Amino acid sequence: MADDQRRVRIAILGAGTVGSQVARLLIEQKDDLAQRIGAIPEIVGIAVLDPDEAREDDLPRSLLTSDLGALVAEADIIVELMGGIEPARTVLLRALNGGKSVVTANKALLAAHGPEIYEAADAAGADLYFEAAVAGAIPLVRPVRESLAGDRVKKILGIVNGTTNYVLDEMTTKHLAYDVALKEAQELGYAEADPTADVEGYDAAAKAAILASLAFHMRVRLEDVYREGITEITPHDVAAAAESGHVIKLLAIAERTEAGVCVRVHPALVPLAHPLANVRGAFNAVFIEAEAAGELMFYGKGAGGLPTASAVLGDIVSVARHLAIGGKGPRESNYVDVPVLPLSAARTRFQMRLRVLDQPGVLAKVAAILGKHQVSIEAVRQPPRAAEAPFAHLVISTHEAVEADLDATVDEIRECDVVNAVLSVLRIEGE
Amino acid sequence: MADDQRRVRIAILGAGTVGSQVARLLIEQKDDLAQRIGAIPEIVGIAVLDPDEAREDDLPRSLLTSDLGALVAEADIIVELMGGIEPARTVLLRALNGGKSVVTANKALLAAHGPEIYEAADAAGADLYFEAAVAGAIPLVRPVRESLAGDRVKKILGIVNGTTNYVLDEMTTKHLAYDVALKEAQELGYAEADPTADVEGYDAAAKAAILASLAFHMRVRLEDVYREGITEITPHDVAAAAESGHVIKLLAIAERTEAGVCVRVHPALVPLAHPLANVRGAFNAVFIEAEAAGELMFYGKGAGGLPTASAVLGDIVSVARHLAIGGKGPRESNYVDVPVLPLSAARTRFQMRLRVLDQPGVLAKVAAILGKHQVSIEAVRQPPRAAEAPFAHLVISTHEAVEADLDATVDEIRECDVVNAVLSVLRIEGE
Structure with missing residues (x-):
């Protein structure tokens, strides 16, 4: 029992892009996480449903199992990263009914069966924690x-x-047609071979249903969400939007x-x-207007194995801490x-601005001083603003340098x- | 005891801009909050240290008290919104030592005495919750x-x-000198009569110390923070920054x-x-780079009575829920x-784009249809892109209209x- 209090047993269901990263981070950062949890997080097993999809190369083979039921029975925390409705729904309901804590990233399941699971x-x-189900890494x-x-x-x-x-x-910045931009996204791995779930707005609609349910403390079903994709957007639409000072985005609105x-x-x-x-490229952002807080925005990576794993791990730490130290907030x-x-x-x-003598050889002298102190020049400009004769202005941008070296310079x-x-x-900063 | 389980007793220390809003919202939204907490949040008293500063006009006078000690003894949750080091430090330490939950927005106290309080x-x-101490309403x-x-x-x-x-x-967009922009900010109430804490970076340094302590799980003291303000920034600096594709911001960096x-x-x-x-005007934003999550940004109002009260209330709900329903996450x-x-x-x-006959009277006909369906026109443009004769393009932006009316239109x-x-x-959207 003493030993039992000092460990939390974690079952990971699914070893795809997210599951394998979660398992890897849990193993690599075990000591750090134990500090924050107040108990040692122990993976009791990783359920692999489809051996072909499992990215288990880096994972201890002894942890892999196909016996979902036995694995769930053995764990305190069930981390569901299989996706899809079944068997996820049945497994999670059984786990919750048995009082086990659940962390999931399964937006399809929550959008379709959220009320039952809540x-x-x-x-x-x-x-029941599901930070990764709506916007990947974004808290x-x-x-x-x-x-x-x-x-x-x-x-x-x-x-x-x-x-x-x-x-x-891509349509906005490179003036591409929709199908050209889509093909490029597919080649770069940003879009699936069958892009329907994304481009027709199904993925966004599932997230909108979950988000609206939470924000308004109500039940919003997937079929309550009006949905329109981006397949009809033309370069003419993009151009007309730009002319009136707008950019076209696919928005989830509640x-x-x-x-x-x-x-x-809809777009x-x-x-x-x-x-x-x-908000550019593959980034996500959610803008919220609240009565007292006013305008808020949350920005970050909405997908990807490693970013999503970050959100899943945060949830694991929260629920593990509840099990380990009882019902209070984080400890500092x-x-x-x-x-x-x-x-x-x-x-x-x-970036330094100098007033120098307006004569040949000045830059060479200044550059020699920077070089002597290991400060490397990235760019030199003589700004168009007039300096009073006999002076000129010089603006020098440096590469990364140590503060102490720059002081000496x-x-x-x-x-x-x-x-x-x-x-x-x-x-x-910020480059 | 049965009654005791169904109420959480809240003491509010301070009735300034934040405290008075927190009290008002707790009273007005009592039923909603009780649902989320699982118990009725009851204000047992509002401590007023300085009657001149109290904005108690809208608050029940029966709740106001100057007996801090008696109020704290009576409550389960202490909400400290007095600011400053003392008596806040002594009161909070005594409350925490007595096992009471604490919510505070006091950045000065946490920056100076965080370790002792944690x-x-x-x-x-x-x-111990302190969402409002770093960035106001921004979670x-x-x-x-x-x-x-x-x-x-x-x-x-x-x-x-x-x-x-x-x-x-203001210096960037209106090309103002520092002291002109500061004076304008003071007139608009964005800057204090004595702006030192802001413009010399003391306020930002306190927040940086708290944020770094949390993010890196370590102790950062206020005196560990290098600090440089914005008083030396000139319009020439701003212009030189713009020329190299930059904008000058005062950053807290960890x-x-x-x-x-x-x-x-430093700037x-x-x-x-x-x-x-x-990030414009009085808004705040914090950009975070994490190993797994990648780049994240949090944006919103960093100050103001009502936005800050939103963050304080979120904390009150969290700690009250811990008291009411024990140590688990939120319920849905x-x-x-x-x-x-x-x-x-x-x-x-x-915004609708039409291909129309390029002849007089067309706009009148189209406008008549919009008017008939109560859809009011905001702007009409004929874009420069060529349409094949005999056609022209027409781009019409409307004022807000009901979707059903627009469909009929x-x-x-x-x-x-x-x-x-x-x-x-x-x-x-978003206008």
Whole structure:
């Protein structure tokens, strides 16, 4: 019993792109995770339904099993990453009825059978977490269920399908026709050979149903969601949108009015100044308007094995912690001893503006000082703004350099006879 | 005891801009919140330290008290919204030591005395939630503490101070000098009469210390944070940044390298294509790079009484639920019965593209059809793209209209003798 309290037993169902990453991270980061959970997370087995699809090469073969029932019986936490309705539905209902905690990324299942599954979890007092089911790596379910639990959501506008966002983005930036952009997306692996679920909006509609249910504390079924895909969008539509200051996005929309709630998925013109307009390529973002919080946006990768695994692991830590230390929030006193570095150790790029003598040989002198301190020049510009004679302005951008080296460089530049003043030194971030 | 299980007793310390909104929302939304908590949230009192600052006009006077000690003793949950170090520190430590749950928005206290407070909470097994302490309404603490608990954060870049973001934004878009932009911000109430805490980066540094502590599971003290404000930024810096494709933002940066962690606040050049570059005015946003999740961004209002109250209420619901129903995640089976509306009930703006006969009187005919169905025209354009004679293209944007009215309009336009084709009808969202 003492030993039992110090371990949580985890069953992973499915070893595809997400399942294999979840298993790998659980094994590799066992010690870190144990600290945060308050117990050791132990994988009791990985259920492989379809051996051809299993990416089990890196996984311990001793953990692989095809006996789903025995595996579920043995575990405290069931992590369902098989996808599809059955056998996932039956397995999860049985697990929840038995009081086991469940983590799932299965949007199809929740969109079709959410109420049944939510109720089974509540009736048994079991945890049901599904952060990865709506927007992959983006923390969205937790904020909507918990952070906004005291607020009233008015409207949600979401770019929740990376494939269609990529296709529309290519149509917009490269002026491609729909089928050309789709073919490119397929070649790059951003779209499936059969793209129907994405381009016709089925995937977005499933996510919209789950999101609307959570945000408005109600039951929205998949068939309640109006759905329209992007297959009819033409380059002329894209051009006309641009002319009126818009960009076309496939949006999942859930809106609450006095009459009720309307949930729909369709292409829409979004103003260029709106935060969603700048969500590019395969990224996802969800924009939420709430009565008290105002406008919020959540942005990140909505798909992919590793990003989705991050969301699944966060859920595993939450439910494991509930089992290990009882019903409270996260703890902060388990901390690691990492050195805090002074600024001089930071590495960044820099842009410095100098006022220099307007004469030949100045750049060579300045460049020599940078070189001496291992600071490498990325670009030099002489801006069009007039400097009073006999001076000129010089703007120098550097490659990444150590802060201490740059300090020494600037000190020496200040003393240089051709330099009148160091006007500013600013760091460059986010590149 | 039966009655006790069905109520959670809440003490609100402070009745300023945030405290008064939290109290108002708790009272107004009591029934909704009780559903989500599983117990009735009851305010046992509101502590008013400084009667001059209390915005208690809308609050029941019977709840106001200046006896902090008695109020805390009576409550299950202490909601600390006084700000400042003392008496907040002493009161919260005493409450946590007594096993009471604490919700606070006090960034100064957590930045200066976080470790002491985290450890008191953990030692007592008490909940300590502080979503509102870092980025106002933006759900950020919960995602970092919980959603990313199974991931490894590499870098955080945050715009966490609305005043400086507003000032820099005005300098960028209106080419204002720093002191002119600051004065404007003060007149509009975006900056304090004494703006030091904001413009010198102290506020951002406190938030950076808290955020780095959570993200890297370590102790970062306020004095570990390198800090540089925006007072030296000139219009020339802004212009030079624009010339190289950047915009200047005051960033809170926390970065983990192999050597350790470096936390710093300073102005930085951010590339225009970076999601942070588009964060305008008084909005805040935090960009996080994690090993598995990849790039994430959280965007919203970082200050203000009502937005901050939203975050505080979310925390209250979380800790109250822990008290009411024990240590599990949120429940979904308490749902409300709201009608799900069909698409025909939705109201949106539309943009339709028509191929029409290139002759006088066409617009009048089309406009008459829209008017008949109560669809009001916002703009009409004849795009420069050539249509084959005898046709022209017409792009019509409407004001908000009911979907069903628009359907009837489009049906009638299709039958109109001067219209060759309805090329597309797209909805406009996000305006």
